[in-house]
Amino acid sequence: MNNIALIIKQELIDMFAVDHDVQLTRPDVQFGDYATNIALQVAKPLGKNPREVAEALADKLRQADEFTEVSVAGPGFINLRVSAKSLMSELEGQWSDTFGENTDGAGKAVVVEYPSPNMAKPYSVGHLRPGNQGWAVKRLMEATGWTVITDNHLGDYGAPFGVWVTGFLKLSSDGALQQDGVYELGRVYIATKKALKEEKERGEATLANEVQQWLLKLEQGDEQAKAFSERFNQISLEHIHGVMTRLKISTDYELGEAFFVPQGKAAVARLLETGTAVQNEDGSIIVPLDDYGFDVPLLVQKSNGAALYATSDLATILYREEHWHPDKVIYCVGGEQQFYFTQLFAMAKKLGITTDLYHLWFGVIDQRNDDGTREKMSSRKGVVLMEELLDKAEARARSIVEGRDISEEDIQKIALGAIKFSDFSADRRTNILFDWDSIFALTGFSGPYIQYASVRVNKILNDNVDTEPAIVGDYDYEPEKAILAKILDYPAVVTLAADSIEPHKIATYLFELARDMNRYYETTPVATGDVSPVQQQARLGVLRKVSHIFTHGLSLLGIEVPSRM
RNA sequence: GCACCCGUAGCUCAGUGGAUUAGAGCAUCUGUCUUCGGAACAGAGGGUCGGCGGUUCGAAUCCGUCCGGGUGUACCA
Numbered sequence: 001m002n003n004i005a006l007i008i009k010q011e012l013i014d015m016f017a018v019d020h021d022v023q024l025t026r027p028d029v030q031f032g033d034y035a036t037n038i039a040l041q042v043a044k045p046l047g048k049n050p051r052e053v054a055e056a057l058a059d060k061l062r063q064a065d066e067f068t069e070v071s072v073a074g075p076g077f078i079n080l081r082v083s084a085k086s087l088m089s090e091l092e093g094q095w096s097d098t099f100g101e102n103t104d105g106a107g108k109a110v111v112v113e114y115p116s117p118n119m120a121k122p123y124s125v126g127h128l129r130p131g132n133q134g135w136a137v138k139r140l141m142e143a144t145g146w147t148v149i150t151d152n153h154l155g156d157y158g159a160p161f162g163v164w165v166t167g168f169l170k171l172s173s174d175g176a177l178q179q180d181g182v183y184e185l186g187r188v189y190i191a192t193k194k195a196l197k198e199e200k201e202r203g204e205a206t207l208a209n210e211v212q213q214w215l216l217k218l219e220q221g222d223e224q225a226k227a228f229s230e231r232f233n234q235i236s237l238e239h240i241h242g243v244m245t246r247l248k249i250s251t252d253y254e255l256g257e258a259f260f261v262p263q264g265k266a267a268v269a270r271l272l273e274t275g276t277a278v279q280n281e282d283g284s285i286i287v288p289l290d291d292y293g294f295d296v297p298l299l300v301q302k303s304n305g306a307a308l309y310a311t312s313d314l315a316t317i318l319y320r321e322e323h324w325h326p327d328k329v330i331y332c333v334g335g336e337q338q339f340y341f342t343q344l345f346a347m348a349k350k351l352g353i354t355t356d357l358y359h360l361w362f363g364v365i366d367q368r369n370d371d372g373t374r375e376k377m378s379s380r381k382g383v384v385l386m387e388e389l390l391d392k393a394e395a396r397a398r399s400i401v402e403g404r405d406i407s408e409e410d411i412q413k414i415a416l417g418a419i420k421f422s423d424f425s426a427d428r429r430t431n432i433l434f435d436w437d438s439i440f441a442l443t444g445f446s447g448p449y450i451q452y453a454s455v456r457v458n459k460i461l462n463d464n465v466d467t468e469p470a471i472v473g474d475y476d477y478e479p480e481k482a483i484l485a486k487i488l489d490y491p492a493v494v495t496l497a498a499d500s501i502e503p504h505k506i507a508t509y510l511f512e513l514a515r516d517m518n519r520y521y522e523t524t525p526v527a528t529g530d531v532s533p534v535q536q537q538a539r540l541g542v543l544r545k546v547s548h549i550f551t552h553g554l555s556l557l558g559i560e561v562p563s564r565m
Numbered sequence: 566g567c568a569c570c571c572g573u574a575g576c577u578c579a580g581u582g583g584a585u586u587a588g589a590g591c592a593u594c595u596g597u598c599u600u601c602g603g604a605a606c607a608g609a610g611g612g613u614c615g616g617c618g619g620u621u622c623g624a625a626u627c628c629g630u631c632c633g634g635g636u637g638u639a640c641c642a
Contacts, residue, residue, distance in 0.1 A: 027585070037584060040622095050622090074585045075622065118642070159641055212640095257642090284640060295567090299639040309642055338569060339637050363570075364636070376635080400604075414604090425590085426578055429570065431635065438577065438591075442604055445578085445590040452604050460601050508579065511589080518605055528601045565604070 002488070003090055004034060004066065004080065011060050016053070018042050026489065032069065032079035033087075033485055039076040050076035084481035088542075091488055092471055095545070100490045100552055104498075105146030111320055112138045114251070114332040115244075116153040119236035120160035121186040123243040123386040125434060126334075126377065129362040132423045134332035135249045135558045136503035137360060141330075143556060144498040149324055153316065154240075154256030156233045158308060160189065161218060162211035165228045167192030182239040185232060190379050215306050219261065229258070243386050248416065248558060255319070257312040264307055264315035268300050276350065292346035310344060317348050321355065328356040330501070335361040335429065360501055363431035377434055384434065393419050396440050401565065410562035414448055415440075417559045421447030424507035424557055445511055447559055453514035454550035454561045456521060457543050464527045469541035472534050479524045480542045482516045490549055494556070503557060510553045517546055 005022040012018045020042055027035040039054035046053065054076035061070045061080070069081035114134020115127045134150075141148045167188040168177070176184050192207070199207050217225040237254075244250060268285055271277035277287045277300060285301035300310045320326055331341065341359035348357055366374040367381060377383055393415035401411065422439045425446075426432055442448040461469075477484060490509070497505040525531050526539040551561055 025584095031585065035585080040584075077585055079585080116642095155642065163641095282640090286639070296639060302640040304640080306640080308640065310639090333642090334636095335570070336636060337642075340639095340642085342569090343639090361570095366635090374635085430578075431571075433577065435577080441591080443590085444604095446604085448604060449590095452602095456602070456605085463601070504579085508589090515589095519607095521601080522597090522606045526601060531601095564602095 004082070005036075007064060007066060008036065008038060008057070008061070008078075011057060012038070012042065015056065015060060016042065016046055018046065026485070027077075027079060029482075031073065031077075032071070032081045033481075034080045034082070036078050036080075037076065039072075039078060043076065054078050084477035084484060085475075087481065087484040087488060088471065088477045091484055091545070094488070094491070099545075100494045100549065101143045101145070102491065102495060103145035104495070105141060105144045108145075108327040109147040109149065109324065110141050110328040110330060111149045111151060111324060111326045112141065112330045112332065113151050113153050114138075115249070116155060116333065117240055118155040118160055119233060119240070119256075120155070120164050120189045121379075122182045123240055124383040125365060125386060125389055126383060128386065128389075128419070129365070129423055129428070129432075130332045130334070131244070131247055131249050132420050132558060133360065133362060133428055133503060136424070136506075136556060137330055137332065137501055139556045139558065140494070140498040140501070140503060140506075143494055149253070149326070150251040151253040151255055151320075152251040154237070154254055154258075156229075156236070157257035157261055157312065159211060159215065161229055161232070162214040163192050163196070164189055164232055165214045165225070166207060166210045167195075168228075177235070181235050185236060193379075212304055212306065216304060219265075219306060233258070243390075246390050246412075246416075247386070248560070255316070257309075260312040260315035260319065261307045263319065264311035264313075265301070267314050267318060268311060271300070271351075287347050287350065289343060289346045289350070292350065294343060294346060296343070298343045298347050309340070310347075313344055314347070317344075317353060317357070321353060326355055328358060330358050330360050332360045332362075335363055337361070358501075360428070362428045366431050366433045368433065368435065374431070374433060376431075389419065389439070390415065392436070393440055397442075400442065406562075406564055410564055413560045413562040414442075414451060414565055417447030417451050417554075417562075418442060419447075420557060420559050421450070421507060424504045427502065427504055447554075448565070450510050450514040450550065450554065451559070451561055452565060453517045453521075454547065454554070455563075455565050457517065457547045457550065458561070458563075460526050461540065461543055461547060464536070464540060467527070467533075467536055467540055469544045470537040471541055472538040475534055475538040477538065477542070479520065480539065483513070483520055483542060483546060486513050486516050487545055487549060490553070497556075506553055506556050510550065510557075513546070513549060513553075 005024050008022045009020070012020055020038065022036055022038050024034045024036050039057060040050045043050035043053045051072070054072045058070045058072050058078055061067055066082060066086060067080050068083050071079045073079055112134055115131035117123055117127045138148050138150050164185060171191055172184060172188050196207050196211070199205065214225055218229055268277060271287065272279060272285060277285050279285050282303040283305065284299060284303040286297040286299050288297045298310050299308065300314060302308055320329060333341070338359065338361055345357045364376045367377045369375055375381065394411055397411045397414040418440050422441060423432070493505060493509045497503055524539070526543065527536050554561060
């Protein structure tokens with residue numbers, strides 16, 4: 001709680017013997033710098049008129065040195081104005097190299113799981129959100145003091161494997177695989193899924209049985225199946241690493257489903273012994289969840305004895321408990337799986353696991369149909385591949401800087417800034433519309449807008465390295481007032497974004513700071529024209545803080561600041 | 566059927582632990598252009614916050630209900 005809130009809190013105690021935390025909001029500038037509705041909150045229990053409480057409080061606050069103006073509006077809002085200089089001294093009191101961070105999570109460990117792609121297909125924009133948001137969550141948790149363990153739960157097992165082998169033997173060749181790698185895998189996978197669907201519509205199951213046979217063979221340790229599995233996973237893993245490197249995301253571990261299946265089947269056997277799980281007549285094994293409000297049990301083993309998603313996820317939970325002892329586990333997975341995760345978490349609770357398991361879900365990525373309606377992106381309609389997206393974004397950025405001396409590294413940062421920021425432009429639960437123009441947005445509410453503001457600030461700082469930025473006592477800081485107030489908001493924004501796990505709040509904040517900065521840039525010279533040495537030192541001191549926040553905030557979103565753009 | 570999510574300007578979205586006159590970007594129109602780099606800035610038009618009812622001094626925000634859309638609903642992940 002900052003100084004202003006503390007002053008008001010103390011006055012409430014002195015005047016009304018009420019001990020109540022004071023929330024400050026930032027109203028429209030015409031009303032003031034800060035506002036509070038505390039009078040409306042305390043009036044009722046006191047049995048007083050809120051307007052009168054506000055007036056009395058305002059009279060008292062007017063006597064304090066901290067405020068240049070105190071007014072009461074409406075039913076009892078108190079609007080406060082402070083001097084820019086006092087904002088600067090407040091900021092100076094709070095400032096450190098880790099400004100914005102806190103230690104709320106100290107001593108606690110969190111596992112963050114992302115991007116967990118399906119290895120049967122090339123990395124598509126379908127995994128943009130789990131990757132981006134997962135990385136942002138990791139960074140936010142780190143910034144709030146947590147010990148973070150990241151794990152890429154690779155989809156290297158299950159039905160996709162069977163689909164792929166079945167399809168490969170019918171549709172592909174060693175030569176094609178060697179030439180096109182993961183793209184050939186994807187082609188075969190999609191074609192085979194289509195054939196499976198058509199077969200099912202005809203009421204047949206020849207291909208489907210073949211898929212299941214390959215799965216069983218793999219679980220039984222069949223040499224040929226293992227060879228196929230290793231071959232296809234290796235090709236896919238190299239591809240995934242390549243894309244993640246370009247996205248500048250990584251994880252500490254890559255414990256995929258294949259790693260957990262043997263442990264999962266053993267765990268299911270134990271659950272069967274203890275009666276937690278029950279076996280159906282057809283051989284399938286379920287964990288009933290009636291006690292937890294589910295009319296659908298969780299299937300943990302198929303009737304043919306094969307493992308499935310829940311089998312490896314069960315083992316994954318147990319493994320993490322045993323080896324990592326997390327306080328919290330965050331699964332960054334699409335919203336389509338909400339029901340499944342509530343079941344999975346219910347099972348964990350049934351097993352006595354008390355760790356906070358959290359499904360961080362995202363809305364789907366839509367594409368626009370010709371008739372204007374929206375529909376989830378699907379392989380049927382044609383997914384956009386991540387490498388294609390990155391290539392096009394870089395080409396767009398490159399064409400804009402054409403003729404100027406901008407490094408390839410900076411071009412990549414700008415392209416990535418545009419792509420990632422667009423994912424943070426809305427709440428993660430919102431279905432986002434995939435649109436080539438908005439995902440590459442370089443103006444307005446976009447990553448490059450913030451990068452641009454940041455580059456301009458850094459340019460000024462770099463051009464004036466000989467002038468030591470300083471906090472200057474006889475400077476009024478009036479032109480910098482909006483920026484100073486905005487900087488003071490940063491720690492609360494980080495706390496809110498981390499607590500609610502809503503990284504887009506960081507994006508919104510950074511845009512507002514960048515806008516304030518750009519306005520300032522247009523109106524106030526820092527190191528040019530008739531700027532006095534005192535003004536120059538003071539303004540450079542503010543810009544240095546702005547630069548720090550841009551770099552820090554963008555890094556929470558996995559975005560870097562280019563050196564030039 | 567049931568569960569979860571969504572419905573705010575032409576389009577894409579913020580804002581929803583109630584609170585002063587509902588915000589931004591894009592698009593449209595009008596300005597700034599010998600500059601600390603215009604990927605910028607200033608301004609204009611554009612919204613009965615899906616409908617109805619309720620709670621409240623006060624509702625985009627909370628509750629109920631209806632309409633519309635999305636995603637799920639055990640042998641996919």
